[in-house]
Amino acid sequence: MNSRELFLQTMHYGKPERMYIWHWKYGAFDNFSGSQFWQAAVDRWHKEGLPAEIDKSYKINRYFNIDDYKVYGNIWYGRTEKQEVIEETEEFEVIKTGFGREIIKQYKGTKWESSMMQHIAYPINGPEDMHLFKRMLDPDSEWRYQWVGGLLEETVDSEVPTCINVGSLYGWLRNLLGIEKVSYLLYDNEKFIEELMEYLTEYAIEVVRRTVAGKKCRFDFALFWEDMAGNTGPLISPQHFKRLMVPRYKRITDFLHKELDIDIVAVDSDGNTEKLIPLWLEAGVNLIQPLEVAAGMDVVKLRKEFGKDLLMIGGVDKRELATTRDRIKREVERVLPVFESGGYIPAVDHSVPPDISFDNYMYYHNLLLEECNKICGL
Numbered sequence: 466m467n468s469r470e471l472f473l474q475t476m477h478y479g480k481p482e483r484m485y486i487w488h489w490k491y492g493a494f495d496n497f498s499g500s501q502f503w504q505a506a507v508d509r510w511h512k513e514g515l516p517a518e519i520d521k522s523y524k525i526n527r528y529f530n531i532d533d534y535k536v537y538g539n540i541w542y543g544r545t546e547k548q549e550v551i552e553e554t555e556e557f558e559v560i561k562t563g564f565g566r567e568i569i570k571q572y573k574g575t576k577w578e579s580s581m582m583q584h585i586a587y588p589i590n591g592p593e594d595m596h597l598f599k600r601m602l603d604p605d606s607e608w609r610y611q612w613v614g615g616l617l618e619e620t621v622d623s624e625v626p627t628c629i630n631v632g633s634l635y636g637w638l639r640n641l642l643g644i645e646k647v648s649y650l651l652y653d654n655e656k657f658i659e660e661l662m663e664y665l666t667e668y669a670i671e672v673v674r675r676t677v678a679g680k681k682c683r684f685d686f687a688l689f690w691e692d693m694a695g696n697t698g699p700l701i702s703p704q705h706f707k708r709l710m711v712p713r714y715k716r717i718t719d720f721l722h723k724e725l726d727i728d729i730v731a732v733d734s735d736g737n738t739e740k741l742i743p744l745w746l747e748a749g750v751n752l753i754q755p756l757e758v759a760a761g762m763d764v765v766k767l768r769k770e771f772g773k774d775l776l777m778i779g780g781v782d783k784r785e786l787a788t789t790r791d792r793i794k795r796e797v798e799r800v801l802p803v804f805e806s807g808g809y810i811p812a813v814d815h816s817v818p819p820d821i822s823f824d825n826y827m828y829y830h831n832l833l834l835e836e837c838n839k840i841c842g843l
Contacts, residue, residue: 467624468532473685476729476752476776478807484837485810487778488531489755492816493578500525504575505819513823529830536688537617538630539609540672542601542637564588564641565597579818589641591650592657598641599664604671617682626685629676629725631717632669634662634710635701636691636734644700651705659709666713670720677725686729686752687721689714694736696760703740711748718749729776735815737761746774755779757814764803764811777803778810786813786829787820793829797836805840 466474466482474481489501500522507525511517519525526533544563551568552559559570565588571577589598620627638647638661650658693700701710721727731752732738732745737760742753756762756779764780780803785796800811811833817826 468534469624469626469685471532472534472626472810475810476686476808478773481841483841483843484804484834486529486531486834487534487810487812488526488529489812489816490534490536493575494522494525501813502817503578503819505578506817506821508575509819510823510826514827515823532625534626534628535620535623536628536630537620537676537684539612539676540630540632540669542641543603543606543608545597545600559585564601565594567641584643587641587643587646590646592654592660595660598661601641602664602668604668604675609672610675613676613680617677617680620682620684623683627683628686628688628731629673629684629727631673631687631689631721631730632665633690634665634713635693636689637665638662639693639700648700651701655705655709662709662713666716669717673720674724682725684725684727686731687718687725687727689730689732689750691732691734692736693734694738694741694760696737698737698739699741700736703744706741706744711744714745714748714750722749731776731778735760739767742767742771742775746771752776752778755812755814758782759784759814762814764800764809768803768806768809773806773808776808779812779814780809781811781813781829781833783813783815783817783821786817786825787822788825790825790828793825794832797829797833801836801840804837811837 468485471481471483471485475485492501492503494500494502494504494507502525507515519528542564545565546563548563549561550558551561556573557570558573559568561568566586567588568585569582570585571582572580647658699706718730721730729752730750731754732750733754735757738753739762751774753775756764756777758780759782762780764777767775767777780800782796785792803809804811
């Protein structure tokens, strides 16, 4: 089986010939171009046995024999002006990002990997900025469609899984207004939050419709990006989620089912999203990732609670990979029954930080592959 067939057999509770080796595409290594490792982790590993010539994401992915996947996306909000560094020290830089009035402060070099950026100003403050919101998320922007050309046609015969990015209903609001502002507005001016989410819904459907119009394409799954939870639970109440978001997710997922024949719709959110899972399932979102164990996300518990309705990727505790071989082995053994039941691809529950040694990661990688392949009959 090729990578695409392995992915679909796994997600559809079939019989994959071997484990699909999943690596995240949002790590910091190689400037976000498709690897799950921090640059600092790779720098460390070069001193511990990783060959020096493995210095690009495509090389390290090949080194681990990963099964690639391709994400097609032209839906992200766009800059309204040029990015500009407005203050700089040896350690920090203050940047006007080009997204409206947004200004951030962050560490320079690779230090930023271990720290969240500090927001000095957000792009959107309230209803008076709706025009700016629409400008950043303009479905008529020509640049959104210029890249498409014949690129989508490669999805038809692709040997790796293909994914179309369908945006966000909460995560982008968090980015553009800030968590505090969104949280207050949900109670002080819920109609404005609803207006923003309604615009995002229509925007997502329109951008995807225009992108695929008249083109041969085939997508195996769609992806929402949300990052809408902390260690103890979601950043929005389930009540608000059900009222404001479920009907809008449902419109997007219905469109994906009907127009693109997509039956796997994923959401990427850090933190503990367990209380939102029944609502996502109700709305047609059936794949959850990355399932951070530190936030209480337990794939064993989730499989018992939601059965085969819920597809999962991730869920291996990266903290355990920084300990001992015995503990790594126990962590791998913990998730094996869920892999055996299907609909689950075990993977590190986020990007790989530099506290994990090269020896530990190789042990984890090879052990997981060996044990999962035994389950597959290899």
